[in-house]
Amino acid sequence: MIQKYNAVVGQSGGPTAAINATLSGVVRGLRESGRVDKLFGMRNGVEGLLEGRTVDLFSLLPDEESLKLLEQTPAAALGSCRKRLPEPDDNEGSVVYDAIFGFLHQNNIKYFLYIGGNDSMDTVLKLDRAARIRGIDVSFIGVPKTIDNDLCATDHTPGYGSAAKYVACAMKEICRDCSVYTKKAVTIVEIMGRDAGWLTAAAALPSLYGDETCDLCYLPEVGFDEDSFVEKILKIQKHKPYVVVAVSEGLVDAGGKLIGEQAQSGAVDVFGHGYFSGTAHVLEDLVRNRIGCKVRSVEINILQRCAAHILSKCDIDESVAVGRYAALSALSGESGKMASFVRRKTRDYCSDLVLADIAEVANNSHYVPREYISEDGSFVTRECLEYIKPLIDGEVETVFENGLPKHFVIS
Amino acid sequence: MIQKYNAVVGQSGGPTAAINATLSGVVRGLRESGRVDKLFGMRNGVEGLLEGRTVDLFSLLPDEESLKLLEQTPAAALGSCRKRLPEPDDNEGSVVYDAIFGFLHQNNIKYFLYIGGNDSMDTVLKLDRAARIRGIDVSFIGVPKTIDNDLCATDHTPGYGSAAKYVACAMKEICRDCSVYTKKAVTIVEIMGRDAGWLTAAAALPSLYGDETCDLCYLPEVGFDEDSFVEKILKIQKHKPYVVVAVSEGLVDAGGKLIGEQAQSGAVDVFGHGYFSGTAHVLEDLVRNRIGCKVRSVEINILQRCAAHILSKCDIDESVAVGRYAALSALSGESGKMASFVRRKTRDYCSDLVLADIAEVANNSHYVPREYISEDGSFVTRECLEYIKPLIDGEVETVFENGLPKHFVIS
Numbered sequence: 001m002i003q004k005y006n007a008v009v010g011q012s013g014g015p016t017a018a019i020n021a022t023l024s025g026v027v028r029g030l031r032e033s034g035r036v037d038k039l040f041g042m043r044n045g046v047e048g049l050l051e052g053r054t055v056d057l058f059s060l061l062p063d064e065e066s067l068k069l070l071e072q073t074p075a076a077a078l079g080s081c082r083k084r085l086p087e088p089d090d091n092e093g094s095v096v097y098d099a100i101f102g103f104l105h106q107n108n109i110k111y112f113l114y115i116g117g118n119d120s121m122d123t124v125l126k127l128d129r130a131a132r133i134r135g136i137d138v139s140f141i142g143v144p145k146t147i148d149n150d151l152c153a154t155d156h157t158p159g160y161g162s163a164a165k166y167v168a169c170a171m172k173e174i175c176r177d178c179s180v181y182t183k184k185a186v187t188i189v190e191i192m193g194r195d196a197g198w199l200t201a202a203a204a205l206p207s208l209y210g211d212e213t214c215d216l217c218y219l220p221e222v223g224f225d226e227d228s229f230v231e232k233i234l235k236i237q238k239h240k241p242y243v244v245v246a247v248s249e250g251l252v253d254a255g256g257k258l259i260g261e262q263a264q265s266g267a268v269d270v271f272g273h274g275y276f277s278g279t280a281h282v283l284e285d286l287v288r289n290r291i292g293c294k295v296r297s298v299e300i301n302i303l304q305r306c307a308a309h310i311l312s313k314c315d316i317d318e319s320v321a322v323g324r325y326a327a328l329s330a331l332s333g334e335s336g337k338m339a340s341f342v343r344r345k346t347r348d349y350c351s352d353l354v355l356a357d358i359a360e361v362a363n364n365s366h367y368v369p370r371e372y373i374s375e376d377g378s379f380v381t382r383e384c385l386e387y388i389k390p391l392i393d394g395e396v397e398t399v400f401e402n403g404l405p406k407h408f409v410i411s
Numbered sequence: 412m413i414q415k416y417n418a419v420v421g422q423s424g425g426p427t428a429a430i431n432a433t434l435s436g437v438v439r440g441l442r443e444s445g446r447v448d449k450l451f452g453m454r455n456g457v458e459g460l461l462e463g464r465t466v467d468l469f470s471l472l473p474d475e476e477s478l479k480l481l482e483q484t485p486a487a488a489l490g491s492c493r494k495r496l497p498e499p500d501d502n503e504g505s506v507v508y509d510a511i512f513g514f515l516h517q518n519n520i521k522y523f524l525y526i527g528g529n530d531s532m533d534t535v536l537k538l539d540r541a542a543r544i545r546g547i548d549v550s551f552i553g554v555p556k557t558i559d560n561d562l563c564a565t566d567h568t569p570g571y572g573s574a575a576k577y578v579a580c581a582m583k584e585i586c587r588d589c590s591v592y593t594k595k596a597v598t599i600v601e602i603m604g605r606d607a608g609w610l611t612a613a614a615a616l617p618s619l620y621g622d623e624t625c626d627l628c629y630l631p632e633v634g635f636d637e638d639s640f641v642e643k644i645l646k647i648q649k650h651k652p653y654v655v656v657a658v659s660e661g662l663v664d665a666g667g668k669l670i671g672e673q674a675q676s677g678a679v680d681v682f683g684h685g686y687f688s689g690t691a692h693v694l695e696d697l698v699r700n701r702i703g704c705k706v707r708s709v710e711i712n713i714l715q716r717c718a719a720h721i722l723s724k725c726d727i728d729e730s731v732a733v734g735r736y737a738a739l740s741a742l743s744g745e746s747g748k749m750a751s752f753v754r755r756k757t758r759d760y761c762s763d764l765v766l767a768d769i770a771e772v773a774n775n776s777h778y779v780p781r782e783y784i785s786e787d788g789s790f791v792t793r794e795c796l797e798y799i800k801p802l803i804d805g806e807v808e809t810v811f812e813n814g815l816p817k818h819f820v821i822s
Contacts, residue, residue, distance in 0.1 A: 011591075015587070015588045015591050044591075044592070044593050047593065048593075073587060074584050074587045074588065075584075075587040075588045075590065075591050076591045079590070079591050079592070079593070080591040080592060081592070081593070082592075165814060165815070168814075168815055169720050169815055169816060170714060170718075172815060172816065172818060173485050173486075173714070173717040173718060173719060173720070173816075174713060174714070174717060176426070176484060176485045176486040176717055176719075176818060176820075177426045177485065177486045177713050177716065177717040179486065179490070180422075180426050180455075180486050180487045180490050180491040181455070181490070181491060181492070181493075182455050182458065182459075182490070182492070187713075205815070206815060208813075209812070209813050211815070211818075212820065296713075298710075298712045298713060298714070299709075299710065299712070300714070301709045301710070302585060302588050302598075302707075302709060303581060303584070303585070303709070303711070303714065305588065306584040306585060306587060306588040307581075307584060308584060308587075309580050309584070309720075309721050310720050310721070312814065389813070389814070392814040392815070393814045394814065395811055395814075400806055401620070402619075402620050402800070403576060403579075403723065403800070403803040403804045403805065403806075404576070404579055404580050404583060404616070404617060404622070404803070405580060405583065405584075407583060407587060407622075409587075409623065
């Protein structure tokens, strides 16, 4: 007879429209295995775990209906946190690890799954190391998520496809909206992406099919040049009245200074990341001062990471699959790894799930490669769009109630 | 044998997600009647008509497939304008009317349909009056549209239902997004509505079903009080960490001064309307200064008027119906009227189409009645939400191509 243990799962970092689909995958995988008695859900990640705040996920998600609903609910159903764990070999931090390992021991937990971005992978890495130091036999597995698509050691991240689909769809719609007047106007659309421009690149996707989209697309990977920007707009205005520009929130100038910094304070979060915003506003002023035509800025803001009413089927299917795969990896005794995607070199898109070394992932970023960006930095290449294309594929049939998408909420 | 004439249709004012469905209704009505040879489409409303820029709509929209695609395309497919016609009895303005009536006469046009908001109804009113003065026998019929729902003499306006559905959906999603952290935070969401708060009121809709949505909802119809606002937030923060506030862009203080004015220039459009924006930013600063917790502002911006990927079926069906009804009204010789909705006093929602006197509509606004707003002005009443509820009902099956909604574009 196989010995049964318990498991715990948490969500961490910024919300995405697919992080709950991954949670559903974890629940599905562990339940199907028949090897886990109880699945604890940490409320607000390790922050809640340290306070003993957990829920019983097998009870909360008893059937297919509840799991399906969870899969179409945006943001972290369990809540999230941005807690940074101390160094595993740091004496002062041992109280934190003692508390976490104490909880796991008391509750007979042998499988620890954590869904998040690179900061969350840092948490998994440290827990794995701290457990090894203490000789504790628990499997720590990370499961990726982030709309930014900036994790290393994976072809792409769950959550990116749905956010990219929303951004590309919104850009098509914004272009329709901007096209109605004959007066010269510039619309600057700011898209999320602190260091990596993957999500901004998705704004250009409709161009792959000859559909109208942004005329210019600026990523944070290439230094932004004001003169060239103004020149390009003036050139486009010679043959059409409206110009639509997609820009990353993290856009920097040639010297690496944030364009949006002029409009923001220097505040940083607990991971040392600055709060960025206002890039589009700065460029709006630039156009107003240098060109003088009508200009407006649109920040898609948090709508792009929580728009679960237009999910990518590829993304949601993969998000569930990676959760299930991570669960099975934990059961098989793996630890200190992140479930990850490898894209096959086939004509039609196909991906495989593998385990990546979490040390490769934690605190690293995967940027848009230079060859995915046009030489002058004002657009992305066809190769880049071909990479993004399959990730937004297909639509999820959303369950509506009273005219609105139905959500799964843990009260 | 019935004498056949030609018809012309134009779109004017700000884009909506349903104005093309109304255009489709006009095309359907006129084609089905068999009484119109050619349907001219004005590019950019009367502005394009004056320059002779028209298209042949029966040719551009030959079949059900093209009409269905048009019905799911946001913004004005024909283009729009914000041209204000001179007074009909003004001598200096006669050159404009001579040009328009000349075009109609040359092209054997007897039916003139114009889809737009109250400024566009002003255009229809003036054309009707100018034609009467000159003894010209052409039917001028207005067809309503506006996401603002602020037209008089109609129960509601096409375009409002889809925008309201998007806003309510976005609010549910934003609440999910905001709920993930335990740290106190205020999110202020700015919604369109220059003078009328109908669209902002839709943000509160999920509360009708016990679903989470904005905690506070401020409309421009009631003077905004800073102290009461701060007090209310502090009170909510006693039992939950995140507070979500919906505010109209046109929010004013007790003295009638725009809250957003501090952040905007005093520029006005050709109709004398000011450009408003920045209300949420002003309130963001207020919360930062008076409460000191984390605070963020989200402007839904143009996304709310062009989000055709989540249309209200009720809205789109009615938008087609009102276009068709307007077309038939023109054919029957009516003029100087606007097609309008009357809601039946039945338990289940049902509306009838009637003709309203356009003089009642032009340059007037229909505000949210005081009894639809809570006494302290911080939310809307159940009666208000019951009014909005049926208008967002049902979903349109959107045609996707390459993972994105397909649009109908006149190149």
